[in-house]
Amino acid sequence: MNPTLTIPNLSRKKFTIDEYHQMAEVGILSANERFELIQGEIIEMSPLGDKHTQTVRRINKLLNSRLPSYIIDQQNPIKIEGVSEPEPDIVVLPFQADYYPEGVTSQDVLLLIEVSDSTLKYDINIKLPLYAEAGIPEVWIVDLQHKVLITHTQPVEGKYMNTTQGKHGDTVSTSKFEFTAKVDELLG
Numbered sequence: 001m002n003p004t005l006t007i008p009n010l011s012r013k014k015f016t017i018d019e020y021h022q023m024a025e026v027g028i029l030s031a032n033e034r035f036e037l038i039q040g041e042i043i044e045m046s047p048l049g050d051k052h053t054q055t056v057r058r059i060n061k062l063l064n065s066r067l068p069s070y071i072i073d074q075q076n077p078i079k080i081e082g083v084s085e086p087e088p089d090i091v092v093l094p095f096q097a098d099y100y101p102e103g104v105t106s107q108d109v110l111l112l113i114e115v116s117d118s119t120l121k122y123d124i125n126i127k128l129p130l131y132a133e134a135g136i137p138e139v140w141i142v143d144l145q146h147k148v149l150i151t152h153t154q155p156v157e158g159k160y161m162n163t164t165q166g167k168h169g170d171t172v173s174t175s176k177f178e179f180t181a182k183v184d185e186l187l188g
Contacts, residue, residue: 014040017085036077037085038126045087051144052117055188056089059113059142062185069095070177073104080106080134086127089115092177106134110176117144133158137176142186149183 015023020037023029034045056074063072071093077085092111093104100108112131114123123141131139132155139152139160148167152160153175166172166183173180 012041014083015042016040016082017079020085034087036087037083038130040083046118049117052089052115055115055142055144055186058188059090059115059186062181063090063092063179066181067092067177067179070110071095071099076104078104078106078109078112080130084130084134086130088112088127092174092179106131106136109136111138111140111174111179112136113140113142115142115144120145128152128160129158131155132160138174140172140186144187147187149186 015037017037020029020042023042024031029035029042034047036043036045060072060074063070073091073093075087075089076091077087078091079085090113091104091109093100093108094110114127116123120141120143128139128141132152135155137153137155141150141152143150148165149170149172151164151166151172152162154161168184168187170183171180172183172186
């Protein structure tokens with residue numbers, strides 16, 4: 001075998017959200033597995049661990065109790081430009097009486113929260129730029145490994161211009177609507 005052998009640059013098939021949904025409908029993508037569509041590619045998601053699940057539940061309860069006039073969506077897809085459909089852990093949406101029958105788009109999202117235990121690099125390097133490019137105004141990453149909350153605001157050309165880090169004892173506030181919480185309440 002020749003160690004200098006190079007593999008040709010092969011093209012990949014990119015999928016649209018509609019094609020992705022059709023694959024699920026006909027059983028190509030199993031309902032027992034978790035996937036996301038990211039920039040046209042189907043990504044298998046990590047299984048949810050107990051600590052992650054507990055944190056998502058805690059944050060969901062906190063937001064629901066303090067933001068009764070908003071919709072708090074948990075682990076449901078958001079549509080981004082026809083080729084991405086990530087499933088963030090939590091999103092805060094303006095209330096709509098019909099509950100978004102055509103699905104949630106990135107333009108609907110006021111705040112998006114990712115809880116990162118084993119997925120921190122993926123959330124920061126892949127999903128965060130996707131969210132910034134889509135214009136999602138604010139993203140919080142709850143980093144369970146380092147016990148910090150990283151907030152990202154002011155998306156410009158695929159990057160968030162303002163990033164802050166909060167730890168136990170700190171307080172965090174949203175930029176697009178009135179909500180303040182202690183980082184301890186989010187981290188547990």
